[in-house]
Amino acid sequence: MERRRNHSKKRDAILETIRSTKSHPSAEWVFEQLREDFPNLSLGTVYRNIAEFKESGEVMSVAVVDGIDRIDGDTSPHEHLVCTACGAVEDLELDLQTEAISKQISERCGAQASRIHLTAYGLCRCCLKKTN
């Protein structure tokens, strides 16, 4: 039951902004980035479009840091590090056997996993340096 979507400059810009960063932004951050190009952009529009992107699978949320949802425009399988000091969310590329994990879940629990998220919590390189 796909609803037809009209073209929208703002929606395109929102998706482009999300895709062009590796910062795993919040809705607020996306909004701030676009404020210059679209002075009358509404934060609600950013939230609404992000929700739609999530439904269509173009964007996924990867973490909730300090109560704020952080999203990723890269939906290919990869993992994340959440820095418990500065709140940064970074990409990881581990050799995670997601197939084997899904199989284990199916066999042991009778459940069907559609996505496997691995999130490491700790100190990013920057914050680790500062503790020395």
Add this chain to the structure above:
Amino acid sequence: MERRRNHSKKRDAILETIRSTKSHPSAEWVFEQLREDFPNLSLGTVYRNIAEFKESGEVMSVAVVDGIDRIDGDTSPHEHLVCTACGAVEDLELDLQTEAISKQISERCGAQASRIHLTAYGLCRCCLKKTN
């Protein structure tokens, strides 16, 4: 700088309730469970104590499902399944090489991971049956 903690029946009961379930409850759920034994219990007290348990490492949050924080009184290393249909959070026991993963993170990113969370999203056994 550990603050001295007095003894408190309610705090003990809150921790016991959290530890005695595998449902990975919300604060609200814990509150409801204790309402019978402590008719004048305050939801704020549950939140405050959960926050303290998190700080002391006795409890950890394992997922945010539909905007609600879900906690676990079992802080031993294990993984979770979040059912995208009914919102249940279940324990998994996978053969995850967390040591090797932490090592990879350190070598590739220079970061120091203190916890590795693996969360699978999909259909639990019950909800999977219903889709047949």
Add this chain to the structure above:
DNA sequence: TAAAAAATAGGAATCATTCTTGTTTTTGCG
């Protein structure tokens, strides 16, 4: 038992997110 410290109840405040409504933009069509 009395004062000091800690914990709580109750309710107000916060704040990310969602919803509502009136307006603007886009699209399809004559």
Add this chain to the structure above:
DNA sequence: CGCAAAAACAAGAATGATTCCTATTTTTTA
């Protein structure tokens, strides 16, 4: 083109989980 229907939007109100505040109660200490 010009116009009506559909979709998208701005602005701000509403929601709801969580946190904060303060007066009261419980626990500890001596």
